[in-house]
Amino acid sequence: MTTSTTVEVGPRSMRPTGVQIDGFRGRQICAGDADYDAARAVWNGAIDRRPRLIARCIGAADVVAAVCYARDHDLEIAIRGGGHNVAGTAVCDDGIVIDLSAMRAVQVDPVRRRAWVQGGALWGDVDHETQAHGLATTGGIVSHTGVAGLTLGGGVGWLMRKHGLTVDNLLAVDLVTAEGQRLRASEDEHTDLFWALRGGGGNFGVVTAFEFRLHAVGPAVLAGPILWDASAAGDVLRCYRDLVRDAPDELGTVVRFGTVPPLPVIPAALHWRPVLMVGTCYAGPIEDGERALRPLRASRTPLLDLVGPKPYVGFQSALDSTVVHGWNYYWKSTHLPSLSDDLVDVIAENAFSCASPRSYVAMFHLQGAVGRAAEGSTAFGNRQASHAITLDAVWRPGEDFGDRDTAWTRRFFAALGRFREGVYVNFLGADEEPDRVREAYGDAVYDRLVDVKTTYDPDNVFHHNQNIRPRSHAN
Helix, strand or coil, X not given: XXXXXXXXXXXXXXXXCCCCCCCCCCEEECCCXXXXXXXXXXXXXXXXXXXXXXXXXXXXXXXXXXXXXXXXXXXXXXXXXXXXCCCCCCCCCCCEEEECCCCCCEEEECCCCEEEEXXXXXXXXXXXXXXXXXXXXXXXXXXXXXXXXXXXXXXXXXXXXXXXXXXXXXXXXEEECCCCCEEEEECCCCHHHHHHHCCCHHHCCEEEEEEEECEECCCEEEEEEEEEXXXXXXXXXXXXXXXXXXXXXXXXXXXXXXXXXXXXXXXXXXXXXXXXXXXXXXXXXXXXXXXXXXXXXXXCCCCEECCEXXXXXXXXXXXXXXXXXXXXEEEEEEEECXXXXXXHHHHHHHCCCCCCCCCEEEEEECCCHHHXXXXXXXXXXXXXXXXXXXXXXXXXXXXXXXXXXXXXXXXXXXXXXXXXXXXXXXXXXXCCCCHHHHHHHCHHHHXXXXXXXXXXXXCCCCCCCCCCCXXXXXX
């Protein structure tokens, strides 16, 4: 175990003395340091927490030292990978942030189609290395999303209908437990833990490295958005429903309701106009993708059709500038069944009622390989849902849209009540009802996760997350 002088955080201008984690080779950042505010900032600018110490690790041994230090000093622990979670769980007040953001190495074996990824990597890091070999695995739709958070919650992305969720492509993890032990979990080692890590979030340890299965993807794919005026939302959604009902697994789609972001590829005359946008990515031969999308493209004349062959790695980062670090975000989310006329009406009636031009709704088509995996084969719940929808209030610092659009998301969420079918745990916010974590998994999966949590973290050391409490802490 480590020994150290207790850290006492004083005024910001005063750097604490005597701060030293035994065996720690990375950077220790405290309130007196010039980069403290930058180091504690996460993607969601609405999160403003002041940790006592940020331990920026450069390897697994640093993680062990930081975990032991936190246990010795009874400090709250937050784990930071990419810091992209909307709930802001990557940072805590008056505790220690175990920060993996300096651990971003990616190694690819193109022959075996495997990638080894450190726990602080972003999906842009992974795509950059794997696409050099024409390979990829299911990752997020924004390149500055962290690999760790997205993977541990399940992993929704463009390739999931063809190649499964990120967790369906996870082969092994290296992690540090609450006792400071280093373990490897896979189908052959600590199998109960490996099952739980594939969807159970950051409840079971600090993951320092992942091993992924890769697939032949690109480098060029048929991809891009199609835009229609908001007034056509109901008609377009019904056409979209017919398209995805029998869509090939290769076709990944995300429907976005909101104003047109001012991207360079979009004519300025359309900027900030309310539209329904169907983003598409076809993970197969481009000519097959053209045929698959023909009914949607021909059903009603769009304002703009940007679908065409483009580099997969570029498409993966195309939305980065629409979800900027430091803006304020508030989300409500649920899974949905197939798009009945009644459900289409609810969505069309509520999607464009926000005040901020940056707020939006995103709806992800699931099914395909996601739904064919047996329920309970991993800890990802609600595999039979048709769509995941997230209602995203977005406003910049200093803008006064926050209260109005937070209320919009709650009204819209309430209107979806009779259609709700669980929720994707990575889309849960900071102020959710306690039963929503159970809702993310379903009773059987949740109870099994509690068993694994009780085995590997009986004291609930890792609770700054969408928490699964061990039996000793259950109410």
